[in-house]
Amino acid sequence: MPSSLDSSDNIALEGEPLSRHGLIKFIVPSLMGVLLFLVPFSVGDTINIGMGLAADWLKALLGESLPAIATLVLCLSFVLTLYVKASRPSWAQGSALGELFDVTLPWTIMRGLGAIFALMIYFKVGPEFVTASYTGGVMLNDLAPVLLTFFFFAAILLPFLVDFGFMEFIGSLLRTPFRLIFGLPGRSAIDATASWMGSGTVGVLITTQQYEKGFYNCREAAAIATNFSIVSIAFALLVASFIGINHLFVPFYLTVVVAGLVAAVIVPRIPPLSLKSNSYYEPVGCQLQEERTGDQGLLRYSLGMAVARAEKAPGPRQLLRVAMFNVADIFFGLLPLVIAIGTVALILAEFTPLFTWLSMPMVPVLEWMGLPEAEAAAPATLVGFADMFLPAVLASNIDSELTRFVIACLSLTQLVYMSEIGALLLKSKIPLKLWELVAIFLIRTAITLPIIVVMAHWLVG
Numbered sequence: 001m002p003s004s005l006d007s008s009d010n011i012a013l014e015g016e017p018l019s020r021h022g023l024i025k026f027i028v029p030s031l032m033g034v035l036l037f038l039v040p041f042s043v044g045d046t047i048n049i050g051m052g053l054a055a056d057w058l059k060a061l062l063g064e065s066l067p068a069i070a071t072l073v074l075c076l077s078f079v080l081t082l083y084v085k086a087s088r089p090s091w092a093q094g095s096a097l098g099e100l101f102d103v104t105l106p107w108t109i110m111r112g113l114g115a116i117f118a119l120m121i122y123f124k125v126g127p128e129f130v131t132a133s134y135t136g137g138v139m140l141n142d143l144a145p146v147l148l149t150f151f152f153f154a155a156i157l158l159p160f161l162v163d164f165g166f167m168e169f170i171g172s173l174l175r176t177p178f179r180l181i182f183g184l185p186g187r188s189a190i191d192a193t194a195s196w197m198g199s200g201t202v203g204v205l206i207t208t209q210q211y212e213k214g215f216y217n218c219r220e221a222a223a224i225a226t227n228f229s230i231v232s233i234a235f236a237l238l239v240a241s242f243i244g245i246n247h248l249f250v251p252f253y254l255t256v257v258v259a260g261l262v263a264a265v266i267v268p269r270i271p272p273l274s275l276k277s278n279s280y281y282e283p284v285g286c287q288l289q290e291e292r293t294g295d296q297g298l299l300r301y302s303l304g305m306a307v308a309r310a311e312k313a314p315g316p317r318q319l320l321r322v323a324m325f326n327v328a329d330i331f332f333g334l335l336p337l338v339i340a341i342g343t344v345a346l347i348l349a350e351f352t353p354l355f356t357w358l359s360m361p362m363v364p365v366l367e368w369m370g371l372p373e374a375e376a377a378a379p380a381t382l383v384g385f386a387d388m389f390l391p392a393v394l395a396s397n398i399d400s401e402l403t404r405f406v407i408a409c410l411s412l413t414q415l416v417y418m419s420e421i422g423a424l425l426l427k428s429k430i431p432l433k434l435w436e437l438v439a440i441f442l443i444r445t446a447i448t449l450p451i452i453v454v455m456a457h458w459l460v461g
Contacts, residue, residue: 018303018304018307019307019311022307022308022310022311023303023307025164025165025307025310025311025313026164026165026166026169026303026306026307026309026310029159029160029163029164029310029313030160030161030164030165030166030169030306030310032160033157033158033159033160033161033162033164033166034161034166035050036049036050036051036157036160036161037049037050037051037157037158037161037202038161038190041053051150051153051154051157051202052150054153054157055146055149055150055152055153055154056149058149058152058153059145059146059149062145062149066144066145066148066149067121067122067140067141067144067145068122069148070118070140070144070145070148070335070339071118071119071121071122071140073148073331073332073335074111074114074115074118074335074336074339075115075118075119076332077101077111077114077115077331077332077333077335077336078108078111078112078114078115078336080101080332081101081102081103081108081111082108083101084098084101084102085101085102085108096325097325097328100325100328100329100332100333101332103333107337110336110337110340110341111336111337111340113336113340113344114335114336114337114338114339114340115336117130117136117139117140117339117340117343118140118339120136121136121137121139121140121141121343122140129347129350129351130343130347132350134346134350134393135343135346135347135350135351136343136346138342138346138387139338139339139342139343139346139419140339143338143342143419143420144335144338144339147201147330147334147335147338147420148331148335150201150202151201151205151327151330151331151334152327154201154202154205155205155323155326155327155329155330156323156326156327158202158205158206158209158326159313159314159319159322159323161190161206162190162206162209162210163309163313163314163319164309164310164313165305165306165307165308165309165310165313166190166306167187167190167210167215167309168187168302168305168306168308168309169302169303169305169306170186170187170189170190170302171185171186171187171188171189171190171305172186172298172301172302172305172306173186173298173299173302174186174187174189175187181265182223182227182264182265182268183223183268183269184220184223184224184268185215185216185220187210187215188207188216188220188224188228190206191203191206191207191210191224191225191228191229192228192230200229200230200231200415200420200421201229201420201421201424203224203225203228203229203230204225204229204421204424204425204428205424207221207224207225207228207229207430208221208225208424208425208428208429208430211281211428211429211430212281212284212428212429213281213284213287214280214281214284214285214286214287214288215287215288216280217277217278217279217280217286218276218277218278218279218280218281218430218431219268219273219274219276219277219278221430222273222276222430222431222432222436223267223268223273223276225421225425225428225430225432226267226273226415226416226425226432226437226440226444227260227263227264227267227268227415227444228264229415229421230256230260230412230413230415231388231412235412236249236252236253236256236412237249239389239392239408239411239412240252240253240408242392242393242396243392243395243396243404243407243408244396244401244404245401245404245405245408248401248405248459248460251455251459251460252405252408252409254455254459255405255409255451255452255455255456255459256409256412256413258451258455259409259413259447259448259451259452259455260412260413260415260448262447262448262451263413263444263447263448266447267440267443267444267447270443271439272436272439272440273440276431281429333427334423334424334427337423337426337427338419338420338423338424341418341419341422341423341426342386342387342418342419342420342423345385345386345387345418345419346386346387346390346419348386349383349386349387349390355379355382355383355386356378356379358382359378359379359381359382359383360378362374362378362381362382363375363378366378366381369449369450369453370453370457371400371402371403371406371453372399372400372402372403373398373399373400373403374403376394376395376397376398376403377395377398377403377406377407379394380394380395380407380410380411381407381410381445381449382445384410384411384414384417384441385414385416385417385418385422385438385441386417386418386419387417387418387419387420388411388412388414388417388419388420388421389411390411391407391408391410391411392407392408392411394407395407395408401460402456402457402460402461405456405460406449406452406453406456409448409452409455409456410445410448410449410452413444413448413452414441414444414445414448415441415444416437416440416441416444417441418437422434422437425437
């Protein structure tokens, strides 16, 4: 098995004393990463993480200018893409920055669509189904500011969590239980924790970077991104409050965790995820050290792996260069995709009967499960594929507390929604196609819905 570790790394793994320099280089940045991404803070009536607090500060600082900034970024993305494809400037030849703008025709169209939508929404020109506050307005005025500020700090601060040995440390400690339970590497526990404490998009960002660096194979990356990118506790609180079940938050989140864990055990073991290749991202290959503890204890071995990784961590200049490229990639590559796909999805959900038609087979299923107002609830079981908050919007007018509880839980366990996670996955190097995301969404719905209904009847009555 290929390995990126040299002979000095092997010394750290074979029982030799760990260097003080290596331990410090592992502990200090990793502790900063944990504090920024994994430790929740109570701020007023909300729960947040350090990075989220920084994002909220920047959002408050920029305020109402963020939609204008997002519109400018979207227009720049499209203009620079057209310029690079038409002129082939020297700075774009063979460079990562050139690759960012030299994209295929479908992605160029998506960037153009994102820019057009942004201009229409910001200047309030064009048809209402695009500019309405609950379609395009949601994307540009509500979601885009969050993505700009959240991902700005995520891209800059994420190396503290993933590049200085913490992934190796946790991955080595948890590799056996995670392999047995989920069929996944232990380091994926970091993705899950970052999602629960911070944001599902941060979990996906970690997964895509780990895949592109050769630490996850294709099957592992696809399984982790579509099964562990659960929304944060903070967003769960928001959904519970909006749908009117905040007094049931403890049983609500317990139900989400139980149903999500069951799905995480089953979904990676069945198609389409089980059919994914075990090959690694071709440009880098496998970068994992072969797991062998020898006579060492598990903790000593995990520390050795962490220190070996920390010793090879990039320097400040390289970290800054990579961070700036990651910010540019998210702003110019991901944001247009999110705005384009999200706006179209919300238009279909709000202005067409598409999801009502698609959800008609769900009415007898919900009635059989004993849920009141099944006909009103049925569209909310599928509309989450467009946007994760839409089920809560549709279910907020349902009188039955039991039914609202089920819809709220389901919306958080389906995970794959196109306005954010889906767009991020399609943009990434992880080989997931649109039809596979649809299939995974439906499979997760089929697995988690019965569990949620049983627990709802038990906990809510």
